[in-house]
Amino acid sequence: MKSSHRLITTLALVVAAPFVLAAEPAPAAPATAPAHKEKKIETDLSHRMDKMAGAFRKLRRQAADATKNEDSLAQVSILREYGEASLKLEPYKAGEVPAADRARLVAGYQEKMKEFNAAVAQLEAAFKAGQNEAAAKLVQDLSALQKAGHKEYKSKAID
Ligand code: HEM
Structure with missing residues (x-):
């Protein structure tokens, strides 16, 4: 009687095992970088800022070097062009703040951009x-x- 019990238990386990295993959660996916980085927001202003970034990186490196002044002036022209263009645009953040704060934010941005262009x-x-x-x-x-x-x-x- 005891051994037939064991047999039944063993049989039950054998029959049930595939279902139990199938119910196991799938192993976690390997920790690789996601195929697509979340698409970042780009704006007319961010495109102009991107243009300034390259010129400014160069200026940081070479501003003190008088032998580079000709190229430095070319980089300054890029800052001037895109700085002036940026002044005419509004920051994306203007659309994120409450309507009541929008005009103040845009005016503050323009003020800062003017300061930048003057420098x-x-x-x-x-x-x-x-x-x-x-x-x-x-x-x-x-x-x-x-x-x-x-x-x-x-x-x-x-x-
Ligand atoms: C040398 C000076 C500057 C450099 C190199 C620079 C560079 C950048 C870069 C690389 C971005 C991100 C663009 C992207 O993610 O594609 C950006 C965004 C931005 N920058 Fe500048 N920036 C400068 C000065 C300024 C100044 C003075 C202001 C404000 C008066 C400003 C306001 C912003 C704003 C508001 C954005 C977000 C774009 C949007 O709202 O549409 N930046 N900048």
Whole structure:
């Protein structure tokens, strides 16, 4: 009797095993990078900013070097062109804040962008005058304006 019990138990296990195993959750997928990075938001303004980024990276490296002034002036022209174009646009964040705060946000952005463009004009004058120490300092100022501008006006949805 005891052994027939064991037989039945064994048989039950054998019969049930495939179903139990099938019910196991699938093994976790290997931890590889996702095939598609989530698509980031791009705007007319972010495209102009992208153009400024390359020029500014160069200026950070070479502003103090008088032998590079010709190229530095070419990079400044890029900042001037896209800085002026950026002034005419509104930050994406304007559409994220409550309607009541929108005008103030856009005005603040424009004010900061004007400050930026004025510093770019000073930078151009410094290179033209061969004042590289002043130019290097102005590049620092532009960097601070960039940081402040992004902190205040760049949406978290744009990276
Ligand atoms: C040298 C100066 C600057 C550089 C190199 C720069 C660079 C950039 C870059 C690379 C992005 C992201 C673009 C993307 O994700 O595709 C960006 C976005 C942005 N930047 Fe700048 N930036 C500068 C100055 C400023 C200043 C002064 C302000 C504000 C007055 C500003 C406001 C913004 C805003 C609002 C965005 C988000 C775009 C949108 O709202 O549509 N940036 N910037």
